Amino acid sequence: MNKYSKLQSAYSFSHFQKDLISGLIVGIIAIPLGMAFAIASGVRPEYGIYTTIIAGIIISIFGGSKFQIGGPTGAFIPILLAIVMEFGYENLLKAGLLAGIILILMGLFKLGTLIKYIPRPVTIGFTAGIAVIIFTGQIANFLGLEGVKNHEYFLANIKEIYLHLNTINLYSVLTAIICLVIIVLTPRFAKKIPGPLIGLIGSSVIAYIFFPTEVATIGSSYGQIPNHLPSFHIPIITLEDVQHLLAPAFVIAMLGGIESLLSAVVADGMTGSKHNSNRELFGQGLANVVTPLFGGIPATGAIARTATNIKSGATSRVSGVIHGIVVLLVLLVLAPYASHIPLASMAPILMVVAWNMSERVEFIHLVKTKTGDSLVLLITFLLTVFTNLTTAVQVGLILAVFLFMKRMSELLIVAKVLPDPHDKNEKVRSKTVKEGMDCPQISIYTIDGPMFFGTAEFFESSVMKTIQYEPSILIFRMSKVPYMDTTSEHHFSSIVHRLQQRGGKILISGIRQQPLEVLKKTGLYQQIGQENFFDRTGKAINEGLNHLELQRCRGCKHFAFRECDELSIDTEVPTKKQMTSPAH
Known part of the structure; x- marks a missing residue:
């Protein structure tokens, strides 16, 4: 029996103290990320906060991993932004709810192990592609460009940035650089202090004191963030909605399932525990069914936050619940102050997230092998960037299957x-x-x-x-x-x-x-x-x-x-x- 199993069998006040500390740390980290992911997905920042609270608590209680931290993640950004642009925010909620139902069914029918069989070149390819989309999507906020419109496709967005380069705001650039430097340097001097939060607060304070009217903020772009949860609302889903949204909902479900199970595997490796794949899918599905009822966006297991939770001393599911409660308390008390956060302070946070999730080492290693896997990787990556995630995953899986058949036939x-x-x-x-x-x-x-x-x-x-x-x-x-x-x-x-x-x-x-x-x-x-x-x-x-x-x-x-x-x-x-x- 490993130390984590022992802790679970004899939970005590000392264990609660450890969960309290880890939940507090992860909750603080989750706040800027939740807002940043929501903004990048084309919705208001508070929707990311709602997701962090509700989905985070439900995933911790009902998920298949004792240490999983759930919430909005960068992997969802391209698909959510595309849904918002094509169908609108209300339909995003419906797509998230349908995705939750799909995940629940996958868990009930014990399909959790099947997701593990998705080839590594496909997952690395679309993950790296998503990282590119996230990074480039923050260039406009980093530079403080004005009049930039979001488009569904990568090249159109790059063209939009190019056409508005003459509107660069040096104050935004300075704010973004300050935040980025703090994020990069903080781990070197204080490993336990969340760099993104310090960078966000530090750059926001500097901008507010020295040039408060020169940079775009959350308040000037999205209005005041309410300091309460939204009212309960059940969206009406028609047969026509299902026909239009089933495909993107399936992509959300598959992507959420893959990322949550990968996160659970990481947690297993760090703790020596063993997660339940089917229960994890059920928990993720339940979270994605409930969260849209309160205005939240799709959620999944977050690898970086889960790893931080474990490193901070978490001993049980309680830490994940505490993380959600911490975010709720911050929302109730400090929401008005969030309106002063510059968008330029949010951009470096997402850029760092994109850099960390890019799988660059694995990507380069697979490309150097010059095998069929290299081809699957590159095609999945390019299709993710230049078309959409749905097409990329479908084509990548088909290519991987044909490659597998060819290899097996040669045996x-x-x-x-x-x-x-x-x-x-x-x-x-x-x-x-x-x-x-x-x-x-x-x-x-x-x-x-x-x-x-x-x-x-x-x-x-x-x-x-x-x-x-x-x-x-x-x-x-x-x-x-x-x-x-x-x-x-x-x-x-x-x-x-x-x-x-x-x-x-x-x-x-x-x-x-x-x-x-x-x-x-x-x-x-x-x-x-x-x-x-x-x-x-x-x-x-x-x-x-x-x-x-x-x-x-x-x-x-x-x-x-x-x-x-x-x-x-x-x-x-x-x-x-x-x-x-x-x-x-």
Whole structure:
């Protein structure tokens, strides 16, 4: 039992004190991030605060990780901004609620483990792409540009920045630089003090004292932040809404599921604990169903905040609940002061978030490998930046699947073999098969690798093109076939039917349980005959030798088997004892 398991089994006041400290620290960190993520997503800053409070508490209580900190994250920014621009804020709430329902269903149907199988190049590709979008999206606020409009696509936004470069506000640039310097330097001198919060407060105070009217603030851009939670409101979702919003809701759900489970895995690695994937999806889903009812935006597990929670000494779910309560108290008491925060102070916070989430080391490493994974990574990244996240993930997954199929198909080996006369145990080997030594009546094949739809055609063609003498007996050694699907079974049955129509015989040795079950379910097992399945190749060869056309053996010079010396000159039918061969 690790130390965290022990803490959970004997929760005490000292543990509560640790949760209180960690919850306080993470709550303070979450405040500027919540507002920044909301603004970058195209909605009012208080909606990010609402999300931090409500989703943060629900995820901590109902999620599958004891240390998970939930709330708005940078990964959602591109997709949320696109939804707001196309459908509006009210429909964003509906999309978030639908995403929550999808996540709950995924949790109930125990699909949590499936998300883990999304290829790493795809996740790195869209994460790096999102980082680029977030970073470039803050250039206008960093420079204090005026009249800049948000667009759905990256190039249009870059063009918008270029067209308004003549409106640079040096006071905004100075404010942003002050905040950025504080964020970068704070961890070097005071690791436990949240740099983003100090940078936000420090640069805001300087701007408010020395040039209060020269920079755009939250108040001048969005109005006063209310110091209370919004009223409960259930949005009316029509069938038409579902049709329009189901696709973006699915993307929100998938992205939220991926990020929350990645965050849970990070927490497991830091604490030695074990999260429940399906409960995590359920908790995330519940949070995203409830949060929109109070005006909040979609939320998920936040890796950086979860890691900070653990490093600050968290011992249980209580720290996550406290983090939400801290944000609520700050909202109630200090909300009016938030109106004086310059937008230029928010920009460096998001730029640093983008830099930290960019996966730059992994990205460069994968590109340098110059493999199929590099192609999947680059295409997913470019599509995320230049089109949208939905297209990027879909294309990335399809490319990854095709790449996987290609790799798996290359793993299948179909080799024609014969007993090696130079081996004392007469082991079968492919090198034994030569032009002048290949039995016209018996062909033996070793099949090594998975037999599925990607390898089915290759399997059938490999067998058919190497049958030179139309043998009457085929022996398949299948001990190295871990898996068979119905497509490969169909191609396998084609070989069986063709041979049996000519009066031939199929013998199989060493077949594993899964392929055997497939053959039984499709009826091919019964067609081949139970008596033609053997646990060892030697037994299958003995059976094949007992069914030779002895007339064809006379005068044969191939001598593929030890018995061929006698069979090629005998004019009488040999006894079964004479034809018994040692196990191969």
